[in-house]
Amino acid sequence: MLSIALFLAGWSCGWLLLWRLPVPPRAVASAGPSRPRLAVVVPARDEAAMLPALLASVQAQLREGDELVVVDDHSTDGTAAVASACDARVLAAPELADGWAGKPAACHAGAMATTAALLVFVDADVVLADGALDRLALAQAASGAVVSVQPWHQMAGPVERLSLVFNLTALMGGGSFSAWRGQVRHRLAYGPVLLLDRERYEAVGGYANPAVRGAVAEDLALARLVGRSLPFAGRRLASFRMYPQGACQLVRGWTKNIATGAGNVPWWAGALVVAWIWSLAGGVFASWWCVAASVVQVAVQGRRVGRYGLLSALLYPLLLAFFLAVFLRSVVLTATGSRVRWRGRLVPTRAP
Numbered sequence: 001m002l003s004i005a006l007f008l009a010g011w012s013c014g015w016l017l018l019w020r021l022p023v024p025p026r027a028v029a030s031a032g033p034s035r036p037r038l039a040v041v042v043p044a045r046d047e048a049a050m051l052p053a054l055l056a057s058v059q060a061q062l063r064e065g066d067e068l069v070v071v072d073d074h075s076t077d078g079t080a081a082v083a084s085a086c087d088a089r090v091l092a093a094p095e096l097a098d099g100w101a102g103k104p105a106a107c108h109a110g111a112m113a114t115t116a117a118l119l120v121f122v123d124a125d126v127v128l129a130d131g132a133l134d135r136l137a138l139a140q141a142a143s144g145a146v147v148s149v150q151p152w153h154q155m156a157g158p159v160e161r162l163s164l165v166f167n168l169t170a171l172m173g174g175g176s177f178s179a180w181r182g183q184v185r186h187r188l189a190y191g192p193v194l195l196l197d198r199e200r201y202e203a204v205g206g207y208a209n210p211a212v213r214g215a216v217a218e219d220l221a222l223a224r225l226v227g228r229s230l231p232f233a234g235r236r237l238a239s240f241r242m243y244p245q246g247a248c249q250l251v252r253g254w255t256k257n258i259a260t261g262a263g264n265v266p267w268w269a270g271a272l273v274v275a276w277i278w279s280l281a282g283g284v285f286a287s288w289w290c291v292a293a294s295v296v297q298v299a300v301q302g303r304r305v306g307r308y309g310l311l312s313a314l315l316y317p318l319l320l321a322f323f324l325a326v327f328l329r330s331v332v333l334t335a336t337g338s339r340v341r342w343r344g345r346l347v348p349t350r351a352p
Contacts (some may be wrong), residue, residue: 001011001020003114003199003203003282003285003286003294004100004286004287004289004290005285006271006278006279006282006286007283007286007287007290007293009275009279010275010276010277010278010279010280010282011276011279011290013090013272013276013279013281013285014168014172014279014297014301015142015275016178016272017172017175017177017178017197017272017276018168018171018172018177018178018270018301018304018318019177019178019181020084020177020181021177021233021234021236021304022106022181022232023135023236024133024135024136024138024139024176024220024232024237024297025138026070026135026229028133029064032288033209034119034138035133035134035137035138036116036117036118036141036197037065037066037116037117038067038116038119038120038133038137038195039066039067039069039111039114039115039116039119039131040058040062040066040068040073040122041069041087041107041110041111041114041119041120041122042054042055042058042068042069042070042071042083042103042110042121042122042123042124043071043072043073043093043103043107043110043121043123044071044072044073044075044079044083044106044124045072045073045075045079045106045343045344046079046329046343046344047075047077047079047093048075048077048078048081048082048243049077049084050081050124050125050333051070051079051086051088051124053080053123053127054085054122054124054126054127054128055068055083055086055266057088057089057127057128057129057191058122058128058133058285059086059087060130061130061131061132061133061134065116066116067089067114068089069088069089069091069113069114070083070086070088070089070090070091070124071091071092071093071107071109071110072092073093073102073105073107074092074093075105075346079124083244085168091109091113092122093105093109093297094109095217096204099212099213099214099349100213100214101208101213101215101216101218102343102345103106103191103218103345104207104208104213104215104218105207105213106167107206107207107218108206108207109122111198111201111206111207117197117198118137118141118194118195118196118197118198119158119195119196119198119201120133120136120137120194120195121178121193121194121195121196122193123191123192123193123197123240125192125241125242125244126192126238126240126242127151127154127230127238127239127240128193128237128238129235129236129237129239130193131237132193132236132237132238136149136193136197136232136237139232140195140196140197140230141197141256143228143230144183144196144197144200144228145228145229145230146189146194146196146222146226146228146229146230146232147196147230147231148189148190148192148194148195148219148223148229148232149190149192149194149232149237149238150167150170150171150190150192150195150233150305151192151193151232151237152233152234152235152238152239152240152306153237153239153240153241153242153303153305153306153308154239154241154243154306154307155242155306155308156241156244159247159250160242160243160244160250161319162192162240162319162322163188163227163242163243163254163306164298164306164312164316165316165322165323166254166258166303166323166326167242167305167306168298168302168305169238169273169323170190170261170305171233171247171262171304171305171314172258172269172272172273172276173188173262173265173269173270174265174266175265175266175305176187176188176231176267176268178269182347186262187223187264187265187266188220188261188265189219189220189222189223189229189231190230190231190233191218191219192240193237193238194219194222196210196226202228204222204225205225206222207222209221209222209225211225212225212290216257216260216347217257217260217261217264219263220260220261220264226332233304234304236338238257251326252340252341252342253342254326254330255326255329255333255340256330256340258326258327258330258331259327259331259333260334262327277320277324279294279351280298280317280320285316295313295316296313298312298316
């Protein structure tokens with residue numbers, strides 16, 4: 001009975017941490033074009049296959065005076081040619097200077113090459129939902145915060161489903177989608193889609209700030225500088241494909257990010273995430289009813305973060321074991337200051 005009670009406590013934490021995924025309200029049609037001019041900056045390194053879908057989704061939402069810049073970060077696969085063919089302005093990223101990581105350098109170059117009042121940084125593997133730019137721009141204007149989106153995970157192969165527990169903990173960890181969202185001081189931002197008004201961006205130094213330019217998780221560093229963050233998530237705003245090139249890319253990508261992200265979550269959210277993970281691991285030994293309860297929970301919550309089905313939920317013990325192995329690897333490499341190879345570069349697992 002004690003083991004079942006402990007399981008139920010941790011299982012409940014999973015529901016409370018991912019209570020709902022609110023989205024910004026739609027603009028009132030009668031209000032007209034009330035958002036400011038915006039500049040969409042896309043840092044891209046070897047993203048020729050992904051860019052057409054993103055650029056089509058962006059261009060359908062641009063208004064007169066908006067800007068769209070793709071910063072080609074020394075790609076080898078024709079990224080610049082694809083972006084140009086899609087009618088985007090293409091900018092070559094500068095050579096990396098000491099202390100800079102690739103993405104911050106590309107984002108900074110794009111921001112400096114544009115003039116719009118609102119900066120929108122979008123990863124190349126994202127596809128924006130209809131109306132997303134207007135909704136996010138209005139949310140940013142109302143809050144004055146760094147507005148960001150963790151997209152819904154689209155998948156095309158079985159290996160990509162290994163990201164399930166990572167995606168769940170990414171949303172749970174900040175407490176921003178918990179039952180206490182209104183009382184939480186949001187500290188996390190999500191890098192795939194990030195909006196910030198130029199005045200605040202320049203006031204804190206943007207991606208050129210020494211605390212951001214070499215950061216492993218530049219989105220978290222930028223949000224801390226601004227001091228206000230408003231995160232969103234879900235299919236109604238954006239979707240993406242994470243690590244489509246197979247298991248090696250997936251392991252390297254999550255190794256690079258997961259330990260750093262875990263180190264930036266509020267203590268109480270971290271404790272509740274640990275309790276939830278403990279319920280997933282311990283329920284197998286408590287009762288088959290606990291296993292069934294976890295399958296139901298993972299199936300429901302998985303649909304909130306991506307195109308995960310019943311099979312993924314049934315296999316959750318294997319996905320959990322994979323998560324724990326990669327998380328442990330990330331912790332060890334981060335603690336020792338080691339590097340992982342990412343897109344042809346050696347990337348540190350922590351800021352220098």
